[in-house]
Amino acid sequence: MIIDVSQQLKEPVGSYRHYRISESDAPPIYGEVDLLRTDRGIFVSGTLNTTHKAVCSRCLSSFEQPLTLRIEEEYLSKAEEGAFTIGEHQEIDLSEAVRQYALLVLPMKPLCSEDCAGLCHRCGHNLNLGPCDCLTSYLDPRFALFQLHGCRRNQGDFEKIPIFPSEGLYRTRKRQGKDRPFSALNPRPFLTES
Ligand SMILES: [Zn+2]
Ligand SMILES: [Zn+2]
Numbered sequence: 001m002i003i004d005v006s007q008q009l010k011e012p013v014g015s016y017r018h019y020r021i022s023e024s025d026a027p028p029i030y031g032e033v034d035l036l037r038t039d040r041g042i043f044v045s046g047t048l049n050t051t052h053k054a055v056c057s058r059c060l061s062s063f064e065q066p067l068t069l070r071i072e073e074e075y076l077s078k079a080e081e082g083a084f085t086i087g088e089h090q091e092i093d094l095s096e097a098v099r100q101y102a103l104l105v106l107p108m109k110p111l112c113s114e115d116c117a118g119l120c121h122r123c124g125h126n127l128n129l130g131p132c133d134c135l136t137s138y139l140d141p142r143f144a145l146f147q148l149h150g151c152r153r154n155q156g157d158f159e160k161i162p163i164f165p166s167e168g169l170y171r172t173r174k175r176q177g178k179d180r181p182f183s184a185l186n187p188r189p190f191l192t193e194s
Contacts, residue, residue, distance in 0.1 A: 001029055001098065005042050006090035009077070013039050019046075021094070027051045027064075029098060033071065041076040041086055044094070052102055056112035059119055059126050063112040069101040 001023055008017055015037040023029045033046030047070055054065035075084045075092050086092055117127035125132035 001094040002087075003033075003035065003092045003094070004090065005035065005075075005086060005092055008035060008037055008042065009086070009090055011037055013037050021046075021048060027053075029094075031069075033094070035092075038074060040078075041074055042092060043072075043074045044092065044097070045072045047071070048094070048098060048101075050098060050102060052106060054106070054110040056116055057109040058111060058116045059128055061112055061126065061128075063110075065106070065110050067102050067105055069098060069105060071097055071101055073097050 001021060003019060008015060017035045019033050019035065021029055021031050021033060027050050029048055029050045031046060031048035033044055033048070036043040036045070047068060049066065049068050051064040051066050053062060055062050071094070073084055075086045077086050079085045084092075084097060112128075119125065120127055120132045120134055122134045123132050125134075
């Protein structure tokens, strides 16, 4: 992502250029920047969109996290500690700025999607791929509520169908349309903590 500023550097302070950035390489970077000639170099401002390889904090799968970066940075003609510098061929390379700004906006707990169902607490199955067999296996009556709580919160859109309730045997079924009284993000009130 290199912009040739040799012409603009010959122009007086205050001269202005607008650039549209579109790079499809990994990671893709697209957006628009304004370049303003200053007495020390070029001031770059604009908004760039990119993606960053992340691991979902709920289901542990990797995905491309979309990031929007609001860049404001002065590139100096003369090298200075801690500042971006205009290259020797009179060009500005935005890659390093994008890398640094991306680190600042990365979420602490990335999510592959807002309603990621996460992993089953018992078997580790990725519940985004469908229910696991945990609810069809025997539920220890002493821990049944706890076990159901864990699986319900994670499974969200799946409901428990009794097979032999006296034996603690159930199977799961995906809830349909308006039959979905709660979701992974909106568990039943009596099942929430506190
Ligand atoms: Zn996820
Ligand atoms: Zn499970």
